[in-house]
Structures are given as C-alpha cells and as structure tokens.
Amino acid sequence: MYLYDQYDQAMVDARVAEFRDQAQRRLEGKLTEDQFKPLRLMNGLYLQLHAYMLRVAIPYGTLNSRQMHALADIAEKYDRGYGHFTTRQNIQYNWIKLEDAGDILADLAEVEMHAIQTSGNCIRNISSDHFAGAAADELVDPRPYAELLRQWSSFHPEFSYLPRKFKIAVIASDTDRAAMRLHDIGIQIVKNDAGELGAAFYVGGGMGRTPMIAPCIKEFVPLDRLVTYAEACLRVYNRHGRRDNKYKARIKILVHEMGAEEYTRQVDAEFDHMLSQGIEPPFAELERIRTFFEDPLFEEGASAEIDRSDPDFALWVDRNTHAHKADGYVSAVISLKPVGGIPGDATSEQMRLMADLAKDYSFDELRVMHTQNIVLPHVRVADLHALWTALEEAGLGSSNLDTIEDIIACPGLDYCSLANARSIPVAQKISERFAANGKTEALGKLKLKISGCINACGHHHAGHIGILGVDKKGVENYQLLLGGSEAEDVSLAKITGPGFDEAGIVDAVETAADVYLREREDGERFLDTYRRIGMAPFKEALYG
Amino acid sequence: MDNLSSENDTLIRYRDDEPVDHAAVTVDSFLDQSSASAVRVEPGDDARELLPHLERLSLVEVNFPAFGDGRGYSSAQILREAGYQGELRAVGDVLVDQVAYMRRCGFDAFDPDAPLNEADLETALSRWPEVYQGAADKRTPIWSKRHA
Numbered sequence: 001m002y003l004y005d006q007y008d009q010a011m012v013d014a015r016v017a018e019f020r021d022q023a024q025r026r027l028e029g030k031l032t033e034d035q036f037k038p039l040r041l042m043n044g045l046y047l048q049l050h051a052y053m054l055r056v057a058i059p060y061g062t063l064n065s066r067q068m069h070a071l072a073d074i075a076e077k078y079d080r081g082y083g084h085f086t087t088r089q090n091i092q093y094n095w096i097k098l099e100d101a102g103d104i105l106a107d108l109a110e111v112e113m114h115a116i117q118t119s120g121n122c123i124r125n126i127s128s129d130h131f132a133g134a135a136a137d138e139l140v141d142p143r144p145y146a147e148l149l150r151q152w153s154s155f156h157p158e159f160s161y162l163p164r165k166f167k168i169a170v171i172a173s174d175t176d177r178a179a180m181r182l183h184d185i186g187i188q189i190v191k192n193d194a195g196e197l198g199a200a201f202y203v204g205g206g207m208g209r210t211p212m213i214a215p216c217i218k219e220f221v222p223l224d225r226l227v228t229y230a231e232a233c234l235r236v237y238n239r240h241g242r243r244d245n246k247y248k249a250r251i252k253i254l255v256h257e258m259g260a261e262e263y264t265r266q267v268d269a270e271f272d273h274m275l276s277q278g279i280e281p282p283f284a285e286l287e288r289i290r291t292f293f294e295d296p297l298f299e300e301g302a303s304a305e306i307d308r309s310d311p312d313f314a315l316w317v318d319r320n321t322h323a324h325k326a327d328g329y330v331s332a333v334i335s336l337k338p339v340g341g342i343p344g345d346a347t348s349e350q351m352r353l354m355a356d357l358a359k360d361y362s363f364d365e366l367r368v369m370h371t372q373n374i375v376l377p378h379v380r381v382a383d384l385h386a387l388w389t390a391l392e393e394a395g396l397g398s399s400n401l402d403t404i405e406d407i408i409a410c411p412g413l414d415y416c417s418l419a420n421a422r423s424i425p426v427a428q429k430i431s432e433r434f435a436a437n438g439k440t441e442a443l444g445k446l447k448l449k450i451s452g453c454i455n456a457c458g459h460h461h462a463g464h465i466g467i468l469g470v471d472k473k474g475v476e477n478y479q480l481l482l483g484g485s486e487a488e489d490v491s492l493a494k495i496t497g498p499g500f501d502e503a504g505i506v507d508a509v510e511t512a513a514d515v516y517l518r519e520r521e522d523g524e525r526f527l528d529t530y531r532r533i534g535m536a537p538f539k540e541a542l543y544g
Numbered sequence: 545m546d547n548l549s550s551e552n553d554t555l556i557r558y559r560d561d562e563p564v565d566h567a568a569v570t571v572d573s574f575l576d577q578s579s580a581s582a583v584r585v586e587p588g589d590d591a592r593e594l595l596p597h598l599e600r601l602s603l604v605e606v607n608f609p610a611f612g613d614g615r616g617y618s619s620a621q622i623l624r625e626a627g628y629q630g631e632l633r634a635v636g637d638v639l640v641d642q643v644a645y646m647r648r649c650g651f652d653a654f655d656p657d658a659p660l661n662e663a664d665l666e667t668a669l670s671r672w673p674e675v676y677q678g679a680a681d682k683r684t685p686i687w688s689k690r691h692a
C-alpha cells in the first residue's frame with residue numbers, strides 16, 4: 001500500500017499545526033463559530049447533537065494493521081471505546097472534544113493518516129473498490145489512480161470553496177462495487193481498442209434529495225491527462241455550479257440543468273486550454289505510485305481445498321469470501337453487522353483483533369467497504385478456518401454479507417442533527433426479525449439501506465429495499481422504497497406509497513420480502529423479481 | 545473618489561509598483577469604456593471577458609461577498625493563466641484562513657472588510673512547506689520535486 005515520503009508527511013504535519021492554530025483561535029474567541037465552521041469541517045470535525053464528531057479519512061478504504069491499531073487507540077483514548085465505519089470507507093468518532101481534536105490529528109499523522117477534507121465543500125476522500133488489487137475480475141488495481149487524485153485534490157487552492165461537497169470514486173472492473181455512477185465524478189479505468197489504459201469519466205451522479213445517475217461524459221481520457229481532465233471538470237463546476245440554493249448546488253444539478261452535452265463541451269474547452277498549463281504530473285509519478293500497489297508475494301500453488309465439514313464455517317465461506325486473482329487465495333469479509341448490532345460499529349478490541357488478523361493472514365492489509373464491513377483482501381484459503389475461528393470467538397463471524405442482515409444505515413437521529421428519524425434501531429429490528437424468522441438464507445442477495453433523512457447518507461435510493469426516515473407532524477415515519485441498485489446495473493429506488501411507523505416499517509419489509517419469495521423465478525434476486533413484476537404486486541401486499 | 549488613499553490601512557500588497565489611483569469599475573462598464581484601468585470582478589462575472597483587454601488593466605479586484613463563495617479563485621487562475629501581470633486584489637470577506645490559497649491562485653493584494661492580524665497572516669502564508677498542485681503562483685509541485 002501507499003507509504004508517505006517526506007513530502008506527504010510534511011503536508012500532513014503542516015495541517016496538524018494549522019488546525020491546532022485554528023482551534024486555538026476559536027477557543028480564544030478570535031474566530032466566530034461561523035468563521036471556524038468551514039475550517040473545522042475541512043478537518044472532518046462536525047458539531048453533532050451531543051458532541052463533536054471527527055471523521056478520519058481512509059483513502060480508498062485501504063489501511064494497514066498499524067493504522068488500525070492507531071484507530072483503536074484513538075477510540076479508547078478520546079472517545080468511548082468504539083468507532084463507526086462509514087459509507088465513504090472512512091471512520092468516525094462520535095464523542096470528541098474540541099480541545100482534543102489537535103492531539104488526535106497529531107496521533108493520526110504519526111501513522112500517515114489525517115482527517116483532511118473529510119467534510120466541507122471540497123473534494124472529499126476518494127473511494128474505490130474494496131477488493132482492489134485482489135479481485136479476480138479487475139482490469140488493474142484502481143488505487144494508484146485514486147492516490148494520484150488524492151494528492152492532486154489535497155489542499156487544492158482553487159477547489160476548496162466549491163458550491164458543495166464533491167465525491168470521487170475510482171474503479172477498474174466492470175463489476176461496480178463502489179457505487180461509481182452515484183458519485184459527483186465516477187472514474188472507471190478501461191482499456192481501449194489499442195490496448196492502452198485510460199479513464200472513462202462519469203459526471204453528475206449522486207444521492208441526496210435529488211438522486212441522479214451520472215452520464216458518461218468521456219469514454220477515454222488517456223492516463224497522462226487524468227489530472228488535467230479532472231481539473232477541467234472541477235473548474236466548470238466551481239464557476240457555474242449553483243450557489244443560490246444549497247440543495248441545488250451539487251454538480252448533478254449543474255449537469256442536469258446545463259445538459260450533459262453542454263457541460264462536456266465546456267469541460268473539453270477548459271481541458272484544451274489547461275493542457276498548456278503544465279498541471280499534469282509526469283507519467284513517472286504514476287509509475288512511482290504504482291510500485292506501492294504491487295502484488296504481495298503470493299504463495300505459488302497454494303491449495304484451494306476447503307474442508308466444509310463444519311456447516312457454519314462452510315456458510316461463512318460461501319457468504320463472506322470473494323474470488324481472488326491468485327490461486328489459493330480469497331478476500332474475506334468481516335461483517336460488522338451482527339444481528340441486532342449497530343451497522344459499521346467496531347470496538348477498540350475488535351479493531352485490534354482485525355488488525356492482528358490482517359497481519360497474520362492478509363499481508364498486513366485491511367479494507368473498509370462502503371457497506372460498512374471490513375475486508376482482509378489476501379487470505380490463503382488454507383488459513384480461512386483459523387481466521388474464521390478467531391472471528392467467531394470475538395463475535396465477528398456473522399455470515400451475512402450481501403444478505404438482508406447486511407444493512408447500510410446512517411447514524412440517524414441517534415447522533416445526527418439533520419435527522420428526521422432514527423436509522424439504527426430500525427436496522428437492528430430488521431436484522432433481528434430476519435434472523436429469527438429464518439428467511440435470510442431464502443432471500444439470498446438483498447441490499448437494504450436506511451437513511452434518517454433525505455440527505456441519503458444511508459444510500460436508500462440505491463437499496464434493493466430502501467428506507468427513508470421522514471418527519472410526519474413531529475413523529476418519526478418511514479417510507480419504503482424498492483428497486484434501487486448502486487452496482488453496474490444501477491437504478492434508483494421508487495417509493496411504494498404512504499410511510500409506516502417504526503414497527504410498521506419492519507413488517508412492511510417482511511411483507512415485501514414475502515412477495516419476492518412467492519413470485520420469484522429460478523435464480524432471481526429480489527431486485528430481478530421486482531424489475532420483472534414491477535411495483536404493483538408489492539403495493540397490493542402492502543396497502544391492498 | 546479615490547477609495548484607495550494612503551490611509552487605507554486594510555490594504556496589503558505583495559507588489560512593488562504603485563497602486564492604481566482610481567476606483568475599480570464593474571466588468572460591464574469596463575467593457576463599455578476604454579479609459580478605466582481597474583475593474584472589479586463579482587462572483588457571477590466571467591473573467592474571460594476581460595482577456596482581450598488585459599494590456600490596459602493595472603488592477604483587477606475580485607470580490608468575495610462571502611468567503612465561502614469560491615468562484616473568485618477560478619477567476620484569478622483564469623486571469624493569471626492568460627498572462628495577466630497586473631495587480632490581482634481579493635476584496636470583501638477575505639479571512640486569514642483563505643489567503644494562502646488565494647496567493648496560490650495568483651492574488652498579490654488583499655483588501656479585506658476586516659483587517660487581518662499581521663502575525664496570523666504571517667503564519668498562514670508560511671504554513672505550507674510544499675504544494676501538491678501546479679497553480680498560478682508557479683510554486684514547484686511535490687510531483688515535480690520527486691522527479692527532478
């Protein structure tokens with residue numbers, strides 16, 4: 001994985017000093033809260049309902065065991081002994097004191113981590129495929145391109161006061177595991193007919209209150225023009241994105257209102273102009289970055305044999321592992337979705353265990369998934385049983401990846417000041433319901449996503465089943481949505497009809513699941529059945 | 545009326561030449577009248593409209609009515625990229641925490657609504673030992689140093 005050189009370290013250290021200074025000026029009253037707000041936000045510090053929340057960047061979700069240990073230590077030292085892994089492959093701490101924030105950033109800097117641009121109207125942490133560098137189906141490892149863009153976007157002088165936040169995802173496989181087309185910019189590394197690598201740019205996707213799927217505006221940008229093209233995309237947005245209404249300020253609205261064609265024309269014109277500005281790093285820089293992402297030394301001829309005599313283990317292998325490019329290896333997913341638990345939460349103890357297991361079994365590497373689970377990317381099949389046994393003992397052995405229990409939920413009203421409704425208790429009740437009624441297995445792959453308000457941090461638009469918390473005359477109410485997908489078959493979910501109360505929404509999810517179980521044809525997932533039979537049978541069962 | 549008299553104590557300049565001694569006009573009036581040599585660019589103005597007239601401009605003020613509106617950074621970059629050499633002054637809601645980025649985008653003068661604390665300004669401008677990107681200030685980016 002990428003390691004800092006003296007330059008990267010100097011930048012992160014400078015940021016720590018800058019933030020200490022800003023926090024000091026705030027504490028001294030030299031900065032008003034209004035002036036301090038955008039500054040703390042660019043360092044990931046939010047003011048929530050009960051305390052400050054600090055969001056730490058995990059670039060493209062990749063970290064090593066030392067970093068995971070540091071995250072565990074921070075949780076213990078400055079928070080309540082746990083952290084929350086987010087849908088942007090980051091981690092956030094919910095109980096932080098402003099006075100401690102500078103020290104936390106300094107602790108992070110020691111392990112080459114930071115909270116730079118994890119919030120605010122700037123280019124956010126860049127996300128990627130959580131199986132990058134491991135997946136059997138990828139063209140190349142997308143992370144070197146994400147790293148190149150991370151450096152370009154860090155402290156970008158022109159793009160630090162954008163109309164709104166800006167999220168970029170980079171993938172390099174036709175299977176989209178990063179919700180690429182629901183980003184402000186989605187980049188897919190592709191190969192052209194001449195066999196050269198390049199980048200396809202999808203611009204103007206997003207969730208939030210006006211979800212949109214990004215159109216492809218450029219099918220092939222040569223790799224030695226990547227930064228320049230991204231810069232052109234951003235400049236057109238910075239100049240013309242709406243600033244009169246924060247709900248219309250994301251680039252998706254600009255692309256939509258201007259039209260993808262006109263936006264592309266302006267980007268191309270800007271790009272042509274910028275080619276003469278010398279802002280593209282030399283190709284040698286990309287090559288330098290690539291050397292950090294070379295394959296670890298996989299054992300030749302490692303055995304792919306699995307002893308399936310223990311059915312619990314066999315189920316975990318079937319559900320929680322993913323095909324690897326090296327024979328005899330898999331990527332193993334540690335579910336942070338225990339039945340009745342808080343999706344994405346991990347205690348310091350658990351973080352340390354995961355770190356140690358990564359060291360023992362996965363070349364010292366871990367990944368955070370946007371679905372709020374943790375991946376050990378390179379595990380020998382022969383080690384799976386030992387790994388699973390250790391996870392089981394720590395309560396981390398849930399075999400529920402991609403099932404209805406593998407719920408994405410935003411923090412909701414338990415933490416978030418913008419929330420209309422709680423998300424976490426609904427997620428807990430649903431996972432308990434389906435674990436108890438035994439339907440999880442029968443339902444197979446089913447993505448359920450919950451947001452506590454229209455901002456859609458829980459990606460409810462992209463759930464096969466989505467749940468949206470709304471405020472109905474001061475009472476928490478939940479809308480049910482069906483038919484979304486964030487994957488390569490991307491689509492936006494549709495609302496079924498009137499909302500439900502907390503107990504009602506759990507029943508409604510089960511009702512929808514039952515319709516699928518009754519109507520499905522061979523091999524269909526919930527989403528496939530919904531797409532074939534449409535909304536009507538679900539409505540009938542829910543409201544009929 | 546001369547709004548840039550010597551008693552203007554909020555003006556900070558990183559240039560050696562004398563400041564322009566007359567007020568800046570709007571982009572529209574600048575394009576209409578050929579005598580002005582100082583213009584004020586508002587966030588919604590297209591800085592590219594000025595490009596045909598750069599040689600008669602000595603001062604471009606870029607207004608930041610609110611510090612969170614970052615269009616002025618692009619206006620500055622565009623002017624410098626086109627070779628504008630005159631004074632580029634950030635005016636309005638300009639805070640010490642933005643000046644380092646503004647310098648990078650080519651601003652060489654500041655006239656903030658509220659005076660900047662000199663020590664804070666000094667700290668802010670010397671904060672960044674390195675830069676990751678190429679920009680109007682022509683500082684050498686990290687990637688260039690790595691492959692020097």
Ligand code: SF4
Binds near residue numbers: 410454458
């Ligand atoms: S979706 Fe709404 S409630 Fe949930 S975290 Fe985002 S802003 Fe908060």
